Amino acid sequence: MDIIVSMFPSAMMIAAPIIIAALGGLFAERSGVINIAIEGIMTVGAFVAATVCVLLESNPSLGAYAGWIGVLAAMIAGCVYSILLAVSAINFKADQTIAGTALNLLSTGLCVFLCQIIFDQQRTQSFSRGISQIKDVPILSDIPIIGDMLFSGIYPTIYVAIILVVFVYFLVYRTAFGLRLRSCGENPHASASAGIDVIRMRWIGVLISGLFAGMAGGMMVLTSSVQFAASSIHGVGFIAIAALIFGKWNPWGVLGAGIFFGFSSALGTRASLIPLLNMIPSEFYSCIPYVLTIVALVVFSGKSVAPKAEGQIYDAGKR
Amino acid sequence: MFISKYEKILIPVIAIIAGIILGMIIIAICGLNVGNLFTALLQGATGIKAGSGLNLRYPGELIVTSMPLILTGLAIGFAYRCGMFNIGAEGQFIIGGLFSCYFAILCPMPSPFGVILALIIGGIGGALWAFLPGLLKVKFNISEVVTGIMLNYTALYSSNYFIKILPGSSATRTVDIPDSMNLTSDFLSSITNNSRLHWGFIVVIIAAVAYWFIIEKTSFGFSLRATGFNKEGARYAGIKDGQSTVISIMISGFLAGLAGALVVLGTFAYGRVLSAMENYGFDGIAVALVGGCNAIGIVLAGILFGLLKVAETILQTSGIPREIAQIVSSSIIFFVAIQYAIKFLLDKLNNKLSGSKNTKTKKKGEAA
Numbered sequence: 001m002d003i004i005v006s007m008f009p010s011a012m013m014i015a016a017p018i019i020i021a022a023l024g025g026l027f028a029e030r031s032g033v034i035n036i037a038i039e040g041i042m043t044v045g046a047f048v049a050a051t052v053c054v055l056l057e058s059n060p061s062l063g064a065y066a067g068w069i070g071v072l073a074a075m076i077a078g079c080v081y082s083i084l085l086a087v088s089a090i091n092f093k094a095d096q097t098i099a100g101t102a103l104n105l106l107s108t109g110l111c112v113f114l115c116q117i118i119f120d121q122q123r124t125q126s127f128s129r130g131i132s133q134i135k136d137v138p139i140l141s142d143i144p145i146i147g148d149m150l151f152s153g154i155y156p157t158i159y160v161a162i163i164l165v166v167f168v169y170f171l172v173y174r175t176a177f178g179l180r181l182r183s184c185g186e187n188p189h190a191s192a193s194a195g196i197d198v199i200r201m202r203w204i205g206v207l208i209s210g211l212f213a214g215m216a217g218g219m220m221v222l223t224s225s226v227q228f229a230a231s232s233i234h235g236v237g238f239i240a241i242a243a244l245i246f247g248k249w250n251p252w253g254v255l256g257a258g259i260f261f262g263f264s265s266a267l268g269t270r271a272s273l274i275p276l277l278n279m280i281p282s283e284f285y286s287c288i289p290y291v292l293t294i295v296a297l298v299v300f301s302g303k304s305v306a307p308k309a310e311g312q313i314y315d316a317g318k319r
Numbered sequence: 320m321f322i323s324k325y326e327k328i329l330i331p332v333i334a335i336i337a338g339i340i341l342g343m344i345i346i347a348i349c350g351l352n353v354g355n356l357f358t359a360l361l362q363g364a365t366g367i368k369a370g371s372g373l374n375l376r377y378p379g380e381l382i383v384t385s386m387p388l389i390l391t392g393l394a395i396g397f398a399y400r401c402g403m404f405n406i407g408a409e410g411q412f413i414i415g416g417l418f419s420c421y422f423a424i425l426c427p428m429p430s431p432f433g434v435i436l437a438l439i440i441g442g443i444g445g446a447l448w449a450f451l452p453g454l455l456k457v458k459f460n461i462s463e464v465v466t467g468i469m470l471n472y473t474a475l476y477s478s479n480y481f482i483k484i485l486p487g488s489s490a491t492r493t494v495d496i497p498d499s500m501n502l503t504s505d506f507l508s509s510i511t512n513n514s515r516l517h518w519g520f521i522v523v524i525i526a527a528v529a530y531w532f533i534i535e536k537t538s539f540g541f542s543l544r545a546t547g548f549n550k551e552g553a554r555y556a557g558i559k560d561g562q563s564t565v566i567s568i569m570i571s572g573f574l575a576g577l578a579g580a581l582v583v584l585g586t587f588a589y590g591r592v593l594s595a596m597e598n599y600g601f602d603g604i605a606v607a608l609v610g611g612c613n614a615i616g617i618v619l620a621g622i623l624f625g626l627l628k629v630a631e632t633i634l635q636t637s638g639i640p641r642e643i644a645q646i647v648s649s650s651i652i653f654f655v656a657i658q659y660a661i662k663f664l665l666d667k668l669n670n671k672l673s674g675s676k677n678t679k680t681k682k683k684g685e686a687a
Contacts, residue, residue, distance in 0.1 A: 036468070084653070094656040097404055097464050101604055102652035109645030116640035117349050231595045235472050242469060283480035290469040294455070297466065301459035311462070 003274055007266050008149040009133070015262025016157035017042070017220035021240035022247065022254045023168050024212025029249060030172060031205025032185040032198075034311045036100030037085050038213045039237025040107035044081045045074035045217025047111035050228035051118065053127040067131040071218040078214015079207055081107070086206040090199055093313045104237075108230050115228070123229035130222035131155060157219045162255065164212075169251040181205060185307035188314045198314050213237070242293035248305045264288040330661050331609045331616075334654035335623065342647040351639050359633040363626050377629065379507075379514025383586055385625030386523045387412075390578035391603025392621050393530045394445075394571045396612040400534055401567035402547030407452050407467025408575040409600025410474030411445035413593070415576025416583040417478040418444030420493060420590035423500035423583075424485060430499045437500055438522060438580050445576015446569040448474060453568035457561040463568065471596070479592045493590035502585035517585035523618075526574060531614035533570075543567045575600060605652040624648055 021038050028035035035041075049070035056066040085103055088094040112122050119125050137151040172178035183191040184201040192198050221232050239261055246260075247253025268285030271277040300306070343353050362368045366377035391408050398405035405411075419441030427433065448470060452463040487494040502517040534540040545553040546560045546567075554560050578599060583590055606624055610616030627648045631641035654661065 034464075036464075088653065088657045092657040092660040094659065095404075097406065098604065098608065098656040099653065101406065101601055102649050102656055105598065105601055105605075105649035106646060106653065109642045109649055113345075113640045113642035113646060116642065234595060235475075238468055238472060241465070245465065281480050283476040286476040287473045290473045293469050294451070294466055297461045298455065298459055301461055 003270065005145065005148050007263070007270060009154045010269075011259070011262040011266040012150075012158040013155045013223050013262075014265045015258045016155065016161040016223070017216040017236060018240050018243050018261055019161040019255055019258030020157075020164060020219065021213045021216035021237060022243040022258060023164055023251060024209035024216065025241055025244045026168065026172070026209075026249060026251065026254060027181070027205045027212070028209035029205075029244065029307055029310050030182050030185045031202045032188055032307060032309045032312065032314065033085070033089050033202055033206050034096045034100065035082075035085065035206065035209050035213075036097055036241070037082070037103035037107075038209070038240050039233055039235070040100075040104035041078045041081050041210050041213035042217030042220065042233045042237045042240075043104075043107040043111055045078045045214030046221035046232045047114065047124070047217075047228045048077040048214070049074035049218030050124045050127060050221050050225075050232075051114075053130060053222060054125045054227075057127055057129070066127070067129065067222050070222060071131070071215055074214045074218025075211050076214070078212075078217065079210040081214070082206050082210025085210070086203050090202045090206070090314070093315065096311055096313075111228070112230050124227045126227040127222075130226070131157065131219065155223045157223055160219070161258070165251045165255045172251065182307070184314075185309055188309050188312075192316060198316075202314065213240075216240070239289045242289045245300075245306075246289075246293050246296045248300065249307060261289040326662060326665065327611050329665070330658045331611060331620070331655060333661055333665075334609065334651050334658075337654045338647045338651035341650050342643050345646065346639060346643060352637075355634065355637040355639055356630075356643070359630040359637060359639075360626060362633050363630040374512055375510070376512040376514045377633075379511030379516040381622070381625055381629045382520060383515045383517065384628045385622045386519050387578040387582050387586075387599050388602055388606050388624050388628075389523050389618055389621030390526055390581065391575050391599050392606025392610055392617040393526055393614070394574035394578070394607075395600075395603045396607035396610065396617050397530060397534070397574060398568055398571035399607055399612050400547055401543045401564070401571075402550065403453075403456070403463050403564065403568055403571070405449065405452075405467060405568060405571045405575070406464050406600070406604070407449060407470050408571070408603050409596055409598070410467065410471035411448045411572040411575035412579040412582075412597075412600050413471075413474040413478045414448040415441040415445035415579030416590065417474075417481055417579075418576070419580035420482070420496070420583045421485070423496045424493060424590070427497045427500055433500045434502060434584065437584055438577060441580025441583070442573040442577040445579065446573040448576070449568045449572025450565065453565035456568075457564050471600070475593060475596060482590045482592050485590070488590075488592075491592050496584060496588045496590075500584070501588040502581070503588050515586055519581040519585040522577065522581060526577065527614045527618055530574075530617075534614075575603070578603075602648065605648060605655070608655045609651060 021042055025035050025038050052073040053066045053070040056062050056069055062069060085099055088099040089096045115122060115124055133153050133155050135153065141147040141151040172181065180191065180196045181201055183196065184198050188198045217233060220236060221228050225232060243254055243257040243261055247257040264285050268282045271280060271282055271285060342356060346353050346356060363377055363381060366374040391412060394408045395405055419437045422440045423437045428436065451470065452466040455461040455466050456463045482488060482493055485493050502519050504518055507516040508514060534544065542558045543563050545556065545558055546563050550560050602624055606617055606620045610620035627644040631644045634643060635641040
């Protein structure tokens with residue numbers, strides 16, 4: 001029991017960027033664009049956040065907020081980087097998977113290149129703090145068990161993630177904008193005939209996904225690492241896609257899937273301490289999100305859970 | 320969008336040039352010497368360096384680096400011709416390497432048979448790993464892209480586990496693969512100034528010829544292409560599209576697995592624990608697209624992307640961060656992906672040219 005309670009902070013730390021990036025993916029996919037490039041956008045976000053954090057840390061007035069300013073910069077960078085996906089996939093009618101793969105490959109090259117230019121090495125310099133844990137949330141941390149699990153020694157990123165889940169749910173399922181966005185992912189031609197600008201909605205979807213993925217990348221590097229390197233994101237962008245599928249393209253599902261994957265990942269590093277679980281190699285825990293997603297895909301198949309027009313190029317002249 | 324035969328060659332060439340120009344611009348912005356990019360590419364391709372003469376090690380390494388890229392390019396290209404996007408080639412590459420590594424270390428055999436068998440088993444490993452995406456696509460209509468991505472990481476982690484439990488393995492690698500079971504060659508290495516050149520190039524040549532033969536010359540290849548071109552039409556013509564989908568992605572997986580086997584048996588001659596993806600499968604996407612998914616194109620494109628990889632170390636020593644090569648190669652994929660835009664510009668250019676020609680001839684006509 002103690003081990004499980006003590007796992008919470010690290011599981012939540014891992015879960016937060018997965019959830020936020022998956023919410024980003026939700027915007028893109030609901031608008032009809034598959035965002036394979038989440039991994040790459042997260043890499044860009046991580047690089048920018050780490051760099052800003054390193055450069056601002058010693059600044060006397062801004063130093064204390066360096067981490068959060070870094071996250072903000074990561075969001076902007078992610079959004080800008082996702083413009084490449086939007087232009088290619090929406091306006092130039094590129095295959096979304098190919099364009100996304102190109103952006104994934106480009107991101108590591110570009111970021112490590114810039115590290116070499118700025119820091120003269122293949123990684124950024126290390127920052128001393130990043131985003132720090134909240135020691136004790138007043139009052140709430142005194143609640144027995146739950147207080148230890150959720151309100152002490154925890155990174156604030158998970159709170160941001162939960163707030164965003166609620167926000168995304170209302171935006172996507174309870175507003176006219178959300179309805180229009182989803183319609184572009186289901187049947188863009190019908191949306192167009194109802195007067196919705198499909199191109200514009202898809203642009204918004206991709207840009208928001210860039211914003212979220214950039215934020216996720218920034219938070220990930222600032223909470224789980226001390227510097228940015230080529231392997232900083234190591235597949236979490238794809239776990240986010242897995243969480244999106246496993247969560248049935250729905251914000252609450254994403255929250256559950258993200259926390260679950262966070263736990264399976266935290267278990268991987270601690271399993272050796274727990275009897276019975278230590279019989280299973282840690283690599284197995286790393287595989288869980290991917291394998292379960294394939295199972296989920298089979299279970300969901302034929303039930304039209306995924307956005308229908310996802311991945312299809314929108315061509316106004318083609319019916 | 321109609322793309323003529325002439326444009327099929329022109330668009331990749333434009334993409335390559337655009338990628339290199341982008342690289343030059345980035346180097347120039349950073350205040351570095353643009354010329355070093357070209358001297359590095361020249362040295363990587365020919366081994367010639369101004370001042371120090373010829374070093375055959377570089378062309379040798381170029382061939383070594385290109386071989387797996389050509390094979391993954393063939394893998395992606397084969398699936399693409401059959402209407403599938405085998406992004407899972409990365410995982411098939413890893414599993415192919417794992418299978419051949421296990422066989423080579425656990426069942427040593429006399430020379431030519433052992434290594435040939437190890438290669439084939441590597442290919443079979445890749446084919447088996449590709450079976451699931453194919454099956455799920457046919458049975459449940461699940462995109463092979465998503466399954467492929469998920470299986471890539473599954474392959475990475477499980478392969479690391481199985482490599483580590485081989486007898487004698489350290490935390491990073493296995494024991495050396497016995498001489499009778501690997502592709503390395505002292506002869507090839509000695510004629511190229513101690514490069515890692517190995518017999519794998521024979522495998523690559525066979526694979527490229529077989530690719531061309533299956534796709535262009537057999538009725539089986541025709542039925543695969545027909546399915547890729549128009550699934551409904553092919554079914555109407557009596558082609559079993561489900562079966563050919565699974566078989567074609569498994570052939571694609573076989574080629575990717577072969578690439579993995581080649582790297583394990585030839586380039587390194589031991590199995591490695593991978594800390595991250597090596598991108599051979601993803602680079603194969605670039606190779607296939609730039610090569611127009613035909614055998615000769617893929618071989619040439621594989622050599623081009625191999626050259627960019629080989630140039631990395633030369634660039635680093637000449638003061639340009641090595642990642643510029645990766646930036647150039649990934650932007651080439653990006654430019655190929657937006658071929659619609661390139662074609663649009665080409666058409667505009669054509670119209671302008673022919674338009675001005677027309678007005679000229681008109682004027683001539685009027686004058687006459």
